[in-house]
Amino acid sequence: MTALEQLAGRRILFLNWRDQANPHAGGAEAYTEQIARRFAGAGAQVTLVTSAFAESRPYDWAHEYLVVREGGRLGVYLAAARHLRRYARQYDGIVDCQNGIPFFAPFWAPSASAVVCVVHHVHQRQFGMYFRWPLSQVGRMLEGRVTRAVYRDAPFVAVSPSTRAEMRHQLGLRLPIHVVPNGVEPLPPSQVPRATRPRIAVVTRLVPHKRLHLLVQAVPALLERWPDLRVDIAGTGPARARLMAAVRDRGLEHNVFLPGRVSEQGKSDLLSRAWLTVAPSLAEGWGLTVLEANTCGTPTVAFDVPGLRDSVLDGRTGWLVPSGSSLVTTLTNALDLLSDPARRQLVAGRAKSWACRFTWDSSAERLARVLVQEMTRRDRGTPSRRQAIDLATVASWPPEDAPAVQASLGSGLRMTDAFSAGEDGPRVLLTGCDEVGAAAALQRAGAPAAKLTLATSTQVLCGTGEDELA
Amino acid sequence: MTTDLSTAPPSTGQPWAAPEQAVGPARAAGIPPSLVRAPCHLEILIPAHNEVRRLPRTLLRVISYLEARPYSSAIVVIDNNSVDRTVDLISHLPSPNVPVHLLGCAQAGKGAAVRRGILTSSARFVGFMDADLATPIETLDMVLPMLEAGCRAVVGSRRVRGATVAEPEPRQRILGGLLFKALARRIVPGVADTQCGFKIFDGDLAREAASQLRVEGFAFDVELLRTISEMGVGVSEVPVVWSHQTGSTLRGLRDGTRGAADVLRLAHRRGYL
Numbered sequence: 001m002t003a004l005e006q007l008a009g010r011r012i013l014f015l016n017w018r019d020q021a022n023p024h025a026g027g028a029e030a031y032t033e034q035i036a037r038r039f040a041g042a043g044a045q046v047t048l049v050t051s052a053f054a055e056s057r058p059y060d061w062a063h064e065y066l067v068v069r070e071g072g073r074l075g076v077y078l079a080a081a082r083h084l085r086r087y088a089r090q091y092d093g094i095v096d097c098q099n100g101i102p103f104f105a106p107f108w109a110p111s112a113s114a115v116v117c118v119v120h121h122v123h124q125r126q127f128g129m130y131f132r133w134p135l136s137q138v139g140r141m142l143e144g145r146v147t148r149a150v151y152r153d154a155p156f157v158a159v160s161p162s163t164r165a166e167m168r169h170q171l172g173l174r175l176p177i178h179v180v181p182n183g184v185e186p187l188p189p190s191q192v193p194r195a196t197r198p199r200i201a202v203v204t205r206l207v208p209h210k211r212l213h214l215l216v217q218a219v220p221a222l223l224e225r226w227p228d229l230r231v232d233i234a235g236t237g238p239a240r241a242r243l244m245a246a247v248r249d250r251g252l253e254h255n256v257f258l259p260g261r262v263s264e265q266g267k268s269d270l271l272s273r274a275w276l277t278v279a280p281s282l283a284e285g286w287g288l289t290v291l292e293a294n295t296c297g298t299p300t301v302a303f304d305v306p307g308l309r310d311s312v313l314d315g316r317t318g319w320l321v322p323s324g325s326s327l328v329t330t331l332t333n334a335l336d337l338l339s340d341p342a343r344r345q346l347v348a349g350r351a352k353s354w355a356c357r358f359t360w361d362s363s364a365e366r367l368a369r370v371l372v373q374e375m376t377r378r379d380r381g382t383p384s385r386r387q388a389i390d391l392a393t394v395a396s397w398p399p400e401d402a403p404a405v406q407a408s409l410g411s412g413l414r415m416t417d418a419f420s421a422g423e424d425g426p427r428v429l430l431t432g433c434d435e436v437g438a439a440a441a442l443q444r445a446g447a448p449a450a451k452l453t454l455a456t457s458t459q460v461l462c463g464t465g466e467d468e469l470a
Numbered sequence: 471m472t473t474d475l476s477t478a479p480p481s482t483g484q485p486w487a488a489p490e491q492a493v494g495p496a497r498a499a500g501i502p503p504s505l506v507r508a509p510c511h512l513e514i515l516i517p518a519h520n521e522v523r524r525l526p527r528t529l530l531r532v533i534s535y536l537e538a539r540p541y542s543s544a545i546v547v548i549d550n551n552s553v554d555r556t557v558d559l560i561s562h563l564p565s566p567n568v569p570v571h572l573l574g575c576a577q578a579g580k581g582a583a584v585r586r587g588i589l590t591s592s593a594r595f596v597g598f599m600d601a602d603l604a605t606p607i608e609t610l611d612m613v614l615p616m617l618e619a620g621c622r623a624v625v626g627s628r629r630v631r632g633a634t635v636a637e638p639e640p641r642q643r644i645l646g647g648l649l650f651k652a653l654a655r656r657i658v659p660g661v662a663d664t665q666c667g668f669k670i671f672d673g674d675l676a677r678e679a680a681s682q683l684r685v686e687g688f689a690f691d692v693e694l695l696r697t698i699s700e701m702g703v704g705v706s707e708v709p710v711v712w713s714h715q716t717g718s719t720l721r722g723l724r725d726g727t728r729g730a731a732d733v734l735r736l737a738h739r740r741g742y743l
Contacts (some may be wrong), residue, residue, distance in 0.1 A: 159551075161555070164553060165553045168553040169520075169553070221673075234506060283614060309555075316502070348504075387578065389551055389576040390551055390552065390553040391551055391552075391574040391576055393574065410660055432576075433576060434549075434573075434574030434575055434576040435502075435505055435573065435574055436500065436501055436505070436576075436586070437576055439501075439502040439504075439505075440500070449502065450504075451504065452502075452504065452505065453572075454549060454557050454572055454574045455557065455572075456557050456558050456561060457555050457557065457558050458558070
């Protein structure tokens with residue numbers, strides 16, 4: 001039985017500061033929406049408490065779950081606290097999505113229900129950009145110290161291994177952190193063939209921290225080698241005017257185009273035609289644009305920074321610019337490789353199969369596993385582990401052991417351990433343990449002796465013991 | 471003592487029978503025999519906790535040193551519950567001749583990590599060093615001939631004639647170390663410097679000693695040396711060229727308190743307090 005099926009009939013509360021209908025909705029809202037909808041689809045009674053916006057309705061049944069809107073950007077935290085004080089006992093599980101500041105559900109609803117806190121991105125460095133002292137300091141304290149004190153035994157969920165590392169380093173969290181990534185929605189299929197001449201396409205919101213000016217600055221050097229290079233930077237946003245000026249100043253009007261907002265079909269066509277996409281950001285929680293390009297078979301060049309080093313498999317679905325190296329060098333090498341049509345096809349295949357690994361269905365199932373495991377733990381009253389383990393172990397067996405493994409692992413594993421049966425034999429990803437811990441767990445389950453190796457961060461991200469792409 | 475292990479099987483994950491004297495201590499400590507590595511002449515253990523910045527340089531230096539030696543060797547990185555990408559780092563290392571193994575240790579502390587590394591080794595000589603390369607790997611030039619000549623425990627020392635301390639430790643660490651050193655000297659008389667992170671042992675001796683160890687933090691050095699001398703084995707010190715490295719993952723107050731508590735407990739157990 002999947003974890004989603006176990007949620008049937010359970011009452012689940014999601015807390016997120018905006019909902020998908022909000023005009024400012026972003027990646028975090030998509031995450032909540034996609035997962036809440038799937039929880040509801042599995043038969044759970046789902047409520048989302050979120051902030052109100054201009055002309056929004058206080059209650060909404062537009063989705064398959066109830067949306068309750070109250071309070072503004074900060075008022076929503078008070079509204080959520082009130083909701084928790086009043087109704088927390090009616091919920092079996094609470095998914096507390098933090099956007100810089102969490103909703104502190106364990107404080108408002110002590111001992112009432114299982115709480116899982118989802119973190120997309122660590123904001124410690126951003127508080128200084130948006131608030132002045134002392135408010136910035138208050139924000140940092142709420143995200144760090146106060147969170148540590150309030151979520152004493154609740155499990156956390158990070159959207160990527162990079163975010164998990166930041167939660168350990170910057171927030172000092174010692175609790176177990178599970179990884180549940182974003183899914184990627186396939187773009188409408190495109191009939192456009194891949195260009196025969198070098199083309200780079202980027203489709204994203206044009207904001208300063210995406211640093212697309214670095215791409216524009218790299219173009220003159222690239223033109224020396226590929227005079228017929230074409231770069232499309234689609235999307236709108238506050239940085240667009242400056243990018244246009246940069247293009248004009250360098251006289252690149254015939255090579256760099258900024259078509260503005262494009263439709264989903266236009267996005268799909270642009271990316272399908274391009275050899276490459278580029279993500280020059282300084283950091284991302286998760287590279288959504290990278291994965292979207294990958295669904296079209298388009299590889300990525302990105303800096304080796306948090307988030308992007310998770311979404312780009314260096315040398316396989318794209319290339320990472322090592323720290324201290326220049327974008328031009330990596331772009332030159334990448335275009336060189338891709339000028340071979342056979343190579344373009346090979347990379348496109350890999351990029352597509354990489355993107356296929358991230359579906360909202362599997363994300364919803366993985367979050368459900370964390371939630372069900374926590375609900376079970378609270379029902380039993382067992383204390384949570386005091387020291388969290390970030391290591392994970394992959395156990396693998398030869399194919400002939402498959403029946404024995406499957407028979408023994410039916411009930412012996414924890415909810416969050418992932419079983420897969422590939423051609424080269426069964427595998428299990430056991431999170432939160434080293435090889436010795438894994439061996440003990442498998443022995444208790446009665447499984448035959450396995451080959452044990454530490455899981456790579458890609459395996460942790462994908463939540464499977466399968467190998468990375470060949 | 472002169473068994474030639476230079477033709478030891480390369481460790482490619484293929485099944486092989488681990489020698490019983492290596493599997494015994496591992497099994498006794500609850501470690502499955504499949505985790506015991508193939509034998510070789512020398513195995514260097516490097517415990518690492520979030521060392522992804524400093525480890526690559528260290529590994530490349532150690533690999534290039536070991537590749538130029540005539541004996542068979544291996545490097546074992548023990549990932550002590552890192553959250554950074556230590557695991558990924560190892561799988562991308564170019565090292566055709568010197569295998570680099572990766573082993574996890576969820577139990578926090580350098581002592582726990584080194585113990586796990588020793589108990590899964592079947593090498594003739596096994597030792598450990600710091601991920602920051604505070605002691606240069608060239609120290610092996612001096613250490614290995616001593617081991618081959620019959621010394622069973624050779625440790626690097628900053629406090630014997632010939633040692634140079636290129637960059638001194640920060641002052642707060644010197645102060646914090648005073649009590650520690652005074653106690654350590656009583657527990658292990660005859661060893662001037664117990665805390666230099668460069669120690670190489672006869673494999674069987676290390677395995678036997680490691681199965682008796684209990685300290686998980688950095689004070690395990692003291693316990694290890696004490697156990698070895700109680701087994702009637704002399705510890706030889708060699709001078710090292712030591713340089714303090716910044717970026718240590720040791721945290722002053724918390725780890726210091728734990729280390730002090732560990733060494734006090736040791737002293738108490740041996741009847742010095």
